[in-house]
Amino acid sequence: QVQLVESGGGLVQAGGSLRLSCAASGRTFSSYAVGWFRQAPGKGREFVAAITYSGSSTNYADSVKGRFTISRDNAKNTVYLQMNTLKPEDTAVYYCGATTSGSSRLKAVYDYWGQGTQVTVSS
Numbered sequence: 001q002v003q004l005v006e007s008g009g010g011l012v013q014a015g016g017s018l019r020l021s022c023a024a025s026g027r028t029f030s031s032y033a034v035g036w037f038r039q040a041p042g043k044g045r046e047f048v049a050a051i052t053y054s055g056s057s058t059n060y061a062d063s064v065k066g067r068f069t070i071s072r073d074n075a076k077n078t079v080y081l082q083m084n085t086l087k088p089e090d091t092a093v094y095y096c097g098a099t100t101s102g103s104s105r106l107k108a109v110y111d112y113w114g115q116g117t118q119v120t121v122s123s
Helices: none
Strands: 003-007 010-013 018-025 033-039 046-051 058-060 068-073 078-083 092-099 117-122
Touching: 003 092, 018 033, 018 092, 018 117, 033 068, 033 078, 046 068, 046 078, 058 068, 078 092
Parallel strands: 010 117
Antiparallel strands: 003 018, 018 078, 033 046, 033 092, 046 058, 068 078, 092 117
16 A cells, blocks of 8 residues: 655746655555646646656656656655746646556556645746
């Protein structure tokens, strides 16, 4: 079992930055790939970024590439999402998920989810 807790969301002006954290419980966290997804009001949950269990490989949605960076510290059981140059369209609830299926873009393969953290970007 893995329990995930997101934090770091908030209100920021366009062009600003935030760093989200996904803290995990469980001794086997380093065996899981982790993905960040987001869900805006009235829309489905969409892929943002993912990182392999070792941190050696990452992938990003085109909409965030070059602005967001995903990283992890397995010693701290934490995955981060550094978000720079934020835009109003980045406004959403951000969720982290854990999977044994690699750094997948498919939310269906994620076994565990956190409760989400709200990010609001004002124009």
